[in-house]
Amino acid sequence: METREYTEDIDFKKYWLILKRRWLPATTVFVFTVSLATAFAFLKKPTYEAEGRLLFKKQNTTSALVTEAGAKIGQLEPLNVLNTPLDTEAEIVRSEPLIQETINSLKLKDKKGDPLKTIDFLKQLTVKGIKGTDVLQISFKSKDPQEAAKIVNKVMSLYREKNILNNRAQAAAAREFITKQLPKTEVNVRQAEAALRNFKEQNNIVALEEEGSSAVKAIAELDSKKAQTQAELEDASARVAAFQNKIGLNSRRAMTLNSLSQSPAVQQVLIELQKIEGELTVERTRLQDENPRIINLESKQAALKALLQERVGQVVGSNQQVSGENLQIGELEQKLTAELVNAEVQRLGLANQVSFLSRAQSAYRQRANILPRLQQGQRDLQRQVEAAQSTYQILLKNLQEVQIAENQNVGNASLIAAATVPEKPVGTRKIIILAAGIVAGSLLYVITAFLVDLKDPTIKTAKEVRELFKYTVLGMVPSLKKKVTFRSKKLERIVPQLPVRDNPHSVISEAYRMLQANLKFLSPDQELKVIAVTSSVSKEGKSTVCANLAMAMAQLGRRVLLIDADLHHPMQHHIWDLTNAIGLSDVIVNQAEFGMAVREVMDNLDVLPSGVIPPNPLALVDSKRMAALIDNFSKDYDFIILDTPPIVLVADALAVGKMTDGILLVVRPGVVDTxxxxxxxxFLVQSGQKVLGLVVNGVIVENEPDSYFHHAKAYYKEDASTPKMLTAKAPKNSDRF
Structure with a gap:
């Protein structure tokens, strides 16, 4: 049994090409990030940090020795098991009142000379507990080491003062509370005793047990009666459901439809509406919707529908919608409806009886439930009397203890290490900042490159072209890179170049010769004579490919006719520097002879310009005259190339493609989007076009790791360095296509 190996499809070359292709914006971001990090590292001033420590105790030892109440005042206890008292005290140290008092005491200023803000102070302050101890560490960072030490010592001093005052405030608050509660507690004792007495008098509690047994007996009898009535209710509900299933309506709906079917006013309008609808159906079979007869009948139909709805509302007493097929019911349905109503009345009566029995049963149970509560209430009142008396005694004792604790002057925090002036600065080293800047810049480089590439919807490489179209690649034409001025670039976009003529020994010229060779051997059984060259969108270089391919074929001795069939934006007369006064459009409409319109641009190569641009180019190229011309041309020429418009923009290429031996599709990465x-x-698949293959135009060699142009460049450089030998010119028509 064979074992299958599964590998993840991670195209590292593709990612590397993205980083190379978007190097300019990515490098800009990288340099900017590293520059910021460098500037920050060298311009950052040294920072000094001073720290002090406070020791906390769970409770005041001195207060615990004096009184029990004093030990509880100021005691540190967490509310959550996940927290510690030190966390709470750390937040108190960072509180805004204490920080603001520190700023005011030391008259701290910011860079502008204004009083330092609390939020800026807290950025430099660090308060944390030392793990495993009851020690709180307080530190502050500042450009001035002496200022850092002063601030830490001041914060600890203010905190200890507030801690002592807070403990004394707690004792004072407890004393005031107890003093206020004593008179109230005494009143509560008297009220509890009076409440117990009133409870016994108001409820007349004499024989609660006998009353409870009689209530239980009555509840049992009501349970039996309720069960019997419930069974009868279920039987009535079943009959109602059976009638509803037969007629397909509920009780209320059935009564409504019965009233409507017996209403002469509703039935008269309904009959008239059905008559008008029948006439309208017949008239529509022979008349248009705009006919006055149709419009009149539609108006009558709408008026009758409105009148019908109005009379239905008068009968039903509401504005509910009722369809026309439900306005007429038969005699049998009327009988079933009457039986349904009777059954519904019986069901409602039984439901009311069950509800009455439930209420009576609930009343008895409520009374039975009251009896235990009365007993419980009596016991509760007795306990309240006892609790009130006990509370009164405790408050008297605690009042004396709190008065003693209030006069003490102790706190929970003690100073174990005051802040000293730091000698060495702290903070991140410059080399670490630079390294972090380089790492961040590298990450931003990658992110920027991929974001910029994602925003570009165009196809980037020839590999993506092959994967998207899945057609045979017959040729790859490298991009012509020349350093030209802005004006020359503008002119180049208007008039494509002819490297096969101007630079016959270049890599681009050989790419066109390779294309014509691939076309020759594409179909060994049937000779190709007529092809249509097109592209997806404009500016993909189809006209340039047509001109250079025609020239490459003509140089081999074949008679080639290049036809500019792009009657929207013709380009061939610009390429060959011809006039476009007469051309293909004139020949199609018989306003000019072919011999007058065609131009010989070089040996074995004739060019037929587009001619006058017609108002409807598709009507000309998709005509029988166009097909006949192509047949005639194929008899006189060895090869015919038609330069057609882009497929996505106009339909001319699809029409012309059916008249040829196939379509050659030009695709330019960086121009056409996915x-x-x-x-x-x-469009090509739906129209059933025969696609000969693809020509990938304008290939950027650096973006194509799978391209053979890397070796081609080295070969042609080596070939250019060797002396050229004279070669015999191939005779014409020696290698027919």
């Missing part, structure tokens, strides 16, 4: 390419592929 949406347009997918649409082009869909």
């Amino acid at each position: 949406v347009s390419a997918a649409a082009c592929k869909q």
Whole structure:
């Protein structure tokens, strides 16, 4: 049994090409980030940190020795088992009142000379507990080491003062509370005793046990009666459901429809409406909707529908909608409806009886439940009397203890280490900041490159072209890179270049010769004579490919006719520097002869310009005259190339493609986007076009790791360095296509 190996499809070359392709914005972000880190590292002033420590005790030892109440005042206890008292005290140290008092005492200023803000102070203050101890560490960072020590000592001093005052305030608050509660507690004792006495008088409690047994007997009898009535109710509900299933309506709906079916006013309008609808159906079979007869009948129909709805509302007494098929019911349905109403009345009566029995049963149970509560209430009142008396005694004792604790002057925190002036600065080293800047810049480089690449919807490489179209790649034409001025770039976009003529020994020229060779051997059984060259969108270089391919074929001795069939934006007359006064459009409409319109641009190569641009180009190229011309041209020429418009923009290329031996699709990475390419592929498939293959134009060699142009460049450089030998010119028509 064979074992399958599964590998993750991670294309590292693709990611590397993205980083190379978007190097400019990514490098800008990288340099900016590293520059910021460098500036921050060298401009940052040294920072000094001073620290002090406070020791906390769970309770005041002195207060615990004096009184029990004094030991509880100021005691540190967490509310949550996950927290510690030190966490709470740390937040108190960071509290805004204490921080603001520190700022005011030391007259701290910011860089502008204004009083330092609390939020800026807290950024430099650190308060944390030392793990495993009851020690709280307080530290402060500042550019001035002496200021840092003063601030820490001041914060600890103010905190200890507030802690002592807080403990004394707790004792004073407890004393005031007890003093206020004593008179109230005495009153509560008297009220509890009076409440117990009133409870016994008001409820007349004499024989609660006998009353309870009689209540239980009555509840049992009501349970039996309620069960019997419930069974009868279920039987009535079943009959109602059976009638509803037969007629398909509930009781209220059935009564409503019965009233409507017996209403002469409703039935008269309904009959008239059905008559008008019948006439309208017949008239629509022979008349248009705009006919006055149809419009009149529709108006009558709408008026009758409104009148019908109005009379239905008068009968039913509401504005509910009722369909026309439900306005007429038969005699049998009327009988079933009457029986349904009777059954519903019986069901409602039994339901009311069950409800009455339930209420009576609930009343007895409520009374039976009251009896235990009365006994419980009597016991509760007795306990309240005892509790009130006990509370009164405790308050008297605690009042004396709190008065003693209030006069003490102790706290929970003690100073174990005062802050000293730091000698060495703290903070991150410059090399660490620079390293962090380089790491952050590298990450931002990658992120920027991928974000910029994601925003570009165009196809980037020839590999993506092959994966998207899945057609045979017949040729790859590298990009022509020349350093030209802005004006020359603008001119180049208008008039494509002819490297096969101007630079016959270049890599681009050989790419076109490779394309014509692939076309020759594409179909060994059937000779290709007529092809249509098109693209997905404009500016992909289809006209340039047509011109250079035609020239490459003509140089081999074949008679080639290049037809500019792009009657929207023709380009061939610009490429060959021809006039476009007459051309293909004139020949199609018989306003000019072919011999007058065609131009010989070089040996074995004739060019037929587009001619005058017609108002409807598709009507000309998709005509029988166009097909006949192509047949005639194929008899006189060895090869015919038609330069057609982009497929996504106009339908001319699809029409012309059916008249040829196949379509050659030109795709330029960096120009066509994936949406347009997918649409082009869909149009070709739906129209049943024969696609010969792809020509990937404008290939950037640096973006194509799988391209053979790397070796081609080295080969042609080596070839250029060797002396050129004279070669015999191939005779014409020696290698027919």
